Amino acid sequence: MHRDLILTSLRERILAFATSRVSRDLAEDLTQEVLVLLHEKYARVTHLTELVPLAFQILRFQMLDAHRKSLRRGEYHQNAIEDLPLADPGDDPATQLDHKQRVERLLAAVGQLGERCRDLFKWKLEGHSFPEIRKIMGQASINTIYTWDLRCRKQLLSLMGGTWE
Amino acid sequence: MSEHELEHLLGAFAADTLTPDEQQRLYAAALQDQRLFDALADEQALKDLLANPAVRRRLLDALQQPVTQAAERPSPWWAWVRTPAGLAVTGGLAVALIALTFGTRIFQESLDRTTRSVVIEEPVSPSVVSSSPSSAPPSSPSASKRATNADVNGAPQSQSAKQAPSRNTQAVRPRTDATEQGSAPESSQTAEHARVSEGRARVTETPRPSAPAAAPMLKPAPSTLSESAAPAPASSARALYVGGVSPSTGAGARAEGKTGAAASATVLGLRYSFVMQGSDGQNREVSAATASRSTVPVRVLVESTHDGYLQLLQNLGSAGTRLWWPPQETGKISLKVVARTRAEIPMPPPAESGLLDLVLRFSPKPFGPLTMQEVGMLDRFSGNLLIETISPEEATGPQEFATYVVNPDASPVAQIAVDILVSR
Numbered sequence: 040m041h042r043d044l045i046l047t048s049l050r051e052r053i054l055a056f057a058t059s060r061v062s063r064d065l066a067e068d069l070t071q072e073v074l075v076l077l078h079e080k081y082a083r084v085t086h087l088t089e090l091v092p093l094a095f096q097i098l099r100f101q102m103l104d105a106h107r108k109s110l111r112r113g114e115y116h117q118n119a120i121e122d123l124p125l126a127d128p129g130d131d132p133a134t135q136l137d138h139k140q141r142v143e144r145l146l147a148a149v150g151q152l153g154e155r156c157r158d159l160f161k162w163k164l165e166g167h168s169f170p171e172i173r174k175i176m177g178q179a180s181i182n183t184i185y186t187w188d189l190r191c192r193k194q195l196l197s198l199m200g201g202t203w204e
Numbered sequence: 205m206s207e208h209e210l211e212h213l214l215g216a217f218a219a220d221t222l223t224p225d226e227q228q229r230l231y232a233a234a235l236q237d238q239r240l241f242d243a244l245a246d247e248q249a250l251k252d253l254l255a256n257p258a259v260r261r262r263l264l265d266a267l268q269q270p271v272t273q274a275a276e277r278p279s280p281w282w283a284w285v286r287t288p289a290g291l292a293v294t295g296g297l298a299v300a301l302i303a304l305t306f307g308t309r310i311f312q313e314s315l316d317r318t319t320r321s322v323v324i325e326e327p328v329s330p331s332v333v334s335s336s337p338s339s340a341p342p343s344s345p346s347a348s349k350r351a352t353n354a355d356v357n358g359a360p361q362s363q364s365a366k367q368a369p370s371r372n373t374q375a376v377r378p379r380t381d382a383t384e385q386g387s388a389p390e391s392s393q394t395a396e397h398a399r400v401s402e403g404r405a406r407v408t409e410t411p412r413p414s415a416p417a418a419a420p421m422l423k424p425a426p427s428t429l430s431e432s433a434a435p436a437p438a439s440s441a442r443a444l445y446v447g448g449v450s451p452s453t454g455a456g457a458r459a460e461g462k463t464g465a466a467a468s469a470t471v472l473g474l475r476y477s478f479v480m481q482g483s484d485g486q487n488r489e490v491s492a493a494t495a496s497r498s499t500v501p502v503r504v505l506v507e508s509t510h511d512g513y514l515q516l517l518q519n520l521g522s523a524g525t526r527l528w529w530p531p532q533e534t535g536k537i538s539l540k541v542v543a544r545t546r547a548e549i550p551m552p553p554p555a556e557s558g559l560l561d562l563v564l565r566f567s568p569k570p571f572g573p574l575t576m577q578e579v580g581m582l583d584r585f586s587g588n589l590l591i592e593t594i595s596p597e598e599a600t601g602p603q604e605f606a607t608y609v610v611n612p613d614a615s616p617v618a619q620i621a622v623d624i625l626v627s628r
Contacts, residue, residue, distance in 0.1 A: 040232065045235065048235040048236070052234070052235060052238060052241040055241075055242075056238070056245050087228065087231050087232060088224065088227040088228055088231055091235065092231070095248045096248060098245060098248075099245070099248045099249065099252065141253060142253065145250075145253060145263065146263065146266050149263060149266055157267050160267060161267040161268070163215065163216065163219035163221050164219060164254065164260055164263055167221060168216065168221045168226075169213075169221070169223070169226070170223065182212075185212035185213070186212070188212065188215040189212050189214075191215070192214065192215045202246075202249075203246065
């Protein structure tokens, strides 16, 4: 698939996704910024299997960045700008705490999984693909692994409270 | 794999373990499917987490450890009750327990009614001996020649009793057993239970000192009545019925054979018999046993000393007690009867158990609705009943098959409730 065609499709999907999460104007700004980055900074990335995950990653960072900007500008709480600290290019303490709590929740949720799900998750973290996991688990059909993994993922998401964030 | 099934690859997307082929198909599909694209975008948060080597290592360490203690800890035994199957079984057991409890009680009540045991009256107790001389039975010949061990048909079993119609003065047995008699004085009226031995009774000719061993069985529970002017157990119910004078008012006032004494009567009396049509077309009185075996319709003939109200109840065992007469169609719960006038009541069919257990109630005052609790206390309404079954022993004697029931209590609220057990 040609890069321009991929980017066109990506723009449409990103805009739709962002609109479902933030305001329309902000969603358009986010989409534009993602595409600008993909076009200018990652012009060498042309393959579908690289471009799409890259777009997801940029989109997430941009959304988090927009969220932090809104906080910093007091759009949520309307605090005086003089009361807010200067921006840190690194993760702020709130983000670090959020990251830490998310990891803790993930560890706790993983600990409550069943034996099969734990094995599946472990092998995935070890870098095994589904066909390899099928062989490890001695299953004849890859669809069995897909189904087990889907169920385990739903269970893990439920234990996490319904969101990965 | 269809596009819909590509969602299965989301797990590998977060762990970044998709094969090149899977990546190609998943991302191409995501560009065409907004829902799949949104799912991948949401999964990016987990992917970012797992992309962190430190987090990945911690997760792997956590997964290498055995299942947490909480997950491994066996559930307590009572946790089984919380499961749907446990709830169902527990509920079933509870229902069975309740049914067993109430069923046993109902069965016991029905058994108590259907198996009214026959009380064989032994020679009089010392208490009877002490009170009998002051209230001597009528001087009629029948009083001194009581049949002993008469059978249900009233057939004499003692040759010495053939000189007069056998009077099977039936035992009025206290409801409580020997062990309970010790507490009987506290509630004398209610502690005594007028159990009727329908056919069999052994009556002594005259009061005489009896063996001490027989005394506890025969000794009636002391009652207000017996303390003041206790009627002699050997008193003739028929004589009282005919004479109509309460033993408490003086034995000398009795006049056996005297009719029309209702005006001066103070005792409440009832006479009932079983009547069936003979081969000659004539009605004749028969014994309860004969009536039970009869294939022709049998009627219960009832006569009272007072104007009053009559009920005939039938004990149906576990099914309870029903009012047989007056019939339900009449809308009445009792039948108005006139003193010394006989009322005919058709005999009901036996219960499913084959037993025919009737309760005949008579009261000078109208009956109210009968509750189940009152059914169980019918005997208490009656107090100390004197019951005497008359059967023809000789051709010269009175040709009657009848039972006389007398309540010597002169109280205006006195009633009569007599149990008639007809075997089938």
